[in-house]
Amino acid sequence: MATEDLEWERSKISNQDMNLLKRLGFTKEKDALRFPREESYPKPPMEYRVSFVDHLIRGLSPPIHEFLRGLLFVYGLQLHQLTPNSILHVSIFITLCECFLGVQPNWALWKRIFCLRRNGSHGVAYNIGGVVICVRSDVDYFDVKFPDSVQGWRKRWLYVHEESSDSMEYNIAPFDGKAKILRRRSWDAEASEEEKLATEALMTRIRELQSTRGKELSGIQITAYFLRIRMQPLQARKNPLWMYAGDEDVERLSTDLSAKDLEKLIRRISKLSKKDTIPSSCKVAPFCRANPLPKGHLVLSSLPPLPEGGEVEERAVVTDDNQGASRPESGVGDSHKSAASLEKETEAEVSSSTRSSLPAASPKGKRKRDEAIDSGASKATLTEEETLDLYGAALPFMKELVRFGTQFIGYRDYAGELEGKLAEANKRADALAIELEQSESAHAKVVEDLQKRLDDAKRALEENVAQHSAREEEILSRLETQSRRFVRRTHQEYELDNPEDDELLDALSLLEIHGTEARNGLDEAEAGLSRLFPYFFHKKERPAVFIDLAKCFNGNEDLGLQLRQEGLKVGVEGTMALVAESQQEVDWSKVGDAGKIETKKWQSLIKAAKPNSKKILATLGYKPPTAPSSSKPEVK
Structure with missing residues (x-):
């Protein structure tokens, strides 16, 4: 088959x-x-x-x-x-x-x-x-x-x-x-x-x-x-x-x-x-x-x-x-x-290596052979049965030898393959050695270039540190100056409870305190100005930004004088309304001519009319405001 x-x-x-x-x-x-x-x-x-x-x-x-x-x-x-x-x-x-x-x-x-x-x-x-x-x-x-x-x-x-x-x-x-x-x-x-x-x-x-x-x-x-x-x-x-x-x-x-x-x-x-x-x-x-x-x-x-x-x-x-x-x-x-x-x-x-048809060893024949040897009998030649026994006894060892030989052939072939692979590996190693030499040369150049870059980086770092120190000193100086300016303006000087023993951090802490005081003052100023704004600017809308609100009060005109004049105007108009309501005949052309009426006389007239103004207003059903008002009574 x-x-x-x-x-x-x-x-x-x-x-x-x-x-x-x-x-x-x-x-x-x-x-x-x-x-x-x-x-x-x-x-x-x-x-x-x-x-x-x-x-x-x-x-x-x-x-x-x-x-x-x-x-x-x-x-x-x-x-x-x-x-x-x-x-x-x-x-x-x-x-x-x-x-x-x-x-x-x-x-x-x-x-x-x-x-x-x-x-x-x-x-x-x-x-x-x-x-x-x-x-x-x-x-x-x-x-x-x-x-x-x-x-x-x-x-x-x-x-x-x-x-x-x-x-x-x-x-x-x-x-x-x-x-x-x-x-x-x-x-x-x-x-x-x-x-x-x-x-x-x-x-x-x-x-x-x-x-x-x-x-x-x-x-x-x-x-x-x-x-x-x-x-x-x-x-x-x-x-x-x-x-x-x-x-x-x-x-x-x-x-x-x-x-x-x-x-x-x-x-x-x-x-x-x-x-x-x-x-x-x-x-x-x-x-x-x-x-x-x-x-x-x-x-x-x-x-x-x-x-x-x-x-x-x-x-x-x-x-x-x-x-x-x-x-x-x-x-x-x-x-x-x-x-x-x-x-x-x-x-x-039996095993293919022996190519023999000898039968297996006979235990009985083996015992006879052993007895003959023990009895000291000596023969020039062995009998056929003893020969078979001898071959039978050697047969397992021959089989083992054949098995080892077969394995040896397999290992020998494997070793031949390994030798071929080893030769290829040696060639590859030689090629790698050449590449390694070239790589080492290139590596030296790379190392030199890297060393130069490292030196440049060190110098740049030192310059950067120096610039940073100078910048830090400048910032510290500015912070101290700002602190002194704030003290001069506010007449308030602060000391830290727990200083950090770091000039920059301590200056920042003082600046933070001063800044807090300044923010609080600005908040109070904004609140006060917001409340005064409708008295002085009754026809204007309050600005949303504080700086614009403050500019309204920093003009060339005297806002207090304007408020007093406005109040006087309201008083005059009210007096005129009262006189008109009393149906008294007054030559308003002469009254309005400030040049013909002396100031003292005008003041006396107002002073004389003032005691009766509250009674007249009560009779008319008019209740004057408790605070200055931006509104004006109409004259009919």
């Missing part, structure tokens, strides 16, 4: 994808993700691996959970070789174990439920997403309702940070986009009788969760649950999900999603139609801090085999002749019932 690399293309992550990752909390940590720029082939930085947007929204998040690390090691896979639906399978399994079974993700239980097979179409096996995790045909498991296909997921690739820590028992192998997928015996590994016996209770509980009437648990409910609580099942966590503490849990990736965003996300990763309802909760209460595990509950733990003791036998490569048919992911995404029964392989091929 031919293998198609499906050549990598430039990543096409849209703004919609970026906004989704932001809402889901993936960008909260600064270096958790890195997005490709213009590269058309992945070149992840150190400690980064290649993944996809559709992996992340299905429960993957760095640092990667140790159970998924173990699966990748045992199956001999890289992260980019798993399909999105396979990632979701692992997420649902971990959530099922921790939230509904109350156990750690169990390797023995996994082998009872799942197996692997190639993903491809029309005789072509894919490399990107070339492996599918599917449910065994004889197992009754949750119907996850996978979508028939995930459109364009291979084009939305990015880099996820893979933390290397001493607490992790192994790390994911560096990215190698050209590594071929080799079908291994572990893809079909089945649980042993002992493992089946140990996990039978868990399988019984899974059947109960699916079939209990009114409390049926589904794959969609499990998926919606871990999306709703914002916990990533495939992220390494300090606490299992049965210790989930609600909204305050520090390991939550983000705050709650809106109902609309959650519904859109669930429909995107499943094949639910718009008519299908989205479960708002699980019919079975998941274990969490609010619903703790029962007392005495046994927490099983079973991880995939680790590389501590050398390569596990389950990783042996199966011959290409027995790889079986391959189907595209859509063929297994609909239901676990579509997974065909995989053919059991009886012939295994």
Whole structure:
């Protein structure tokens, strides 16, 4: 079967994808993700691996959970070789174990439920997403309702940070986009009788969760649950999900999603139609801090085999002749019932570097060889059985050596790329050194110019300070002069109760006192002049401005004389009115001739008429005003 690399293309992550990752909390940590720029082939930085947007929204998040690390090691896979639906399978399994079974993700239980097979179409096996995790045909498991296909997921690739820590028992192998997928015996590994016996209770509980009437648990409910609580099942966590503490849990990736965003996300990763309802909760209460595990509950733990003791036998490569048919992911995404029964392989091929068909080491033969050595027996040649034992004993070390050699080749290629980049960096450094020299020369000129400007600014500042001091002295002198002038005019001198010991401020305070006195005097003058105005100017309208009002009283004419003459005129007119009213005959021509009547005689006449004027006025019904009036009595 031919293998198609499906050549990598430039990543096409849209703004919609970026906004989704932001809402889901993936960008909260600064270096958790890195997005490709213009590269058309992945070149992840150190400690980064290649993944996809559709992996992340299905429960993957760095640092990667140790159970998924173990699966990748045992199956001999890289992260980019798993399909999105396979990632979701692992997420649902971990959530099922921790939230509904109350156990750690169990390797023995996994082998009872799942197996692997190639993903491809029309005789072509894919490399990107070339492996599918599917449910065994004889197992009754949750119907996850996978979508028939995930459109364009291979084009939305990015880099996820893979933390290397001493607490992790192994790390994911560096990215190698050209590594071929080799079908291994572990893809079909089945649980042993002992493992089946140990996990039978868990399988019984899974059947109960699916079939209990009114409390049926589904794959969609499990998926919606871990999306709703914002916990990533495939992220390494300090606490299992049965210790989930609600909204305050520090390991939550983000705050709650809106109902609309959650519904859109669930429909995107499943094949639910718009008519299908989205479960708002699980019919079975998941274990969490609010619903703790029962007392005495046994927490099983079973991880995939680790590389501590050398390569596990389950990783042996199966011959290409027995790889079986391959189907595209859509063929297994609909239901676990579509997974065909995989053919059991009886012939295994050891590591491709040895090209040997030697069988595995026999423990019995090994014991015989040890006994022979202990007894001191010496043979010139080894028997065939002992030779096989020797090869069998050396086989794990040869496999380990091959693995190290493969990694060395990957690191060597990576080092070659680094050397090329280093050469480019050296050229760039030389160019920068030349630019730096030019920049330093220009910098010296700039510094000299700035120093000159600074000196000019200092001189200008000193001149400004001198001018300011002179101006301040001038102002102080003027204020003192104004104060003396005010004292001379008002004959009032003031002293400050609390001087500031500042000549300028103290002078301002005295000027303020003098100004207040002056304003009060002007207000009083304006009020007095306003009251006198109608007596002197009865036919004029009072000016609105004080200076105009004051000018009315500062003319050349004697306003007091005018007032007295006006009063005399009124008196004369009144006398004439009284005489006319008394019907006495008077020669007014002679009276009006001031030249013919002496002043003394005129005054005597008025004096003689004055005692009778009040009686006459009372008789006439005329009451004279108590104050001088501007009005004149008419003479009829």
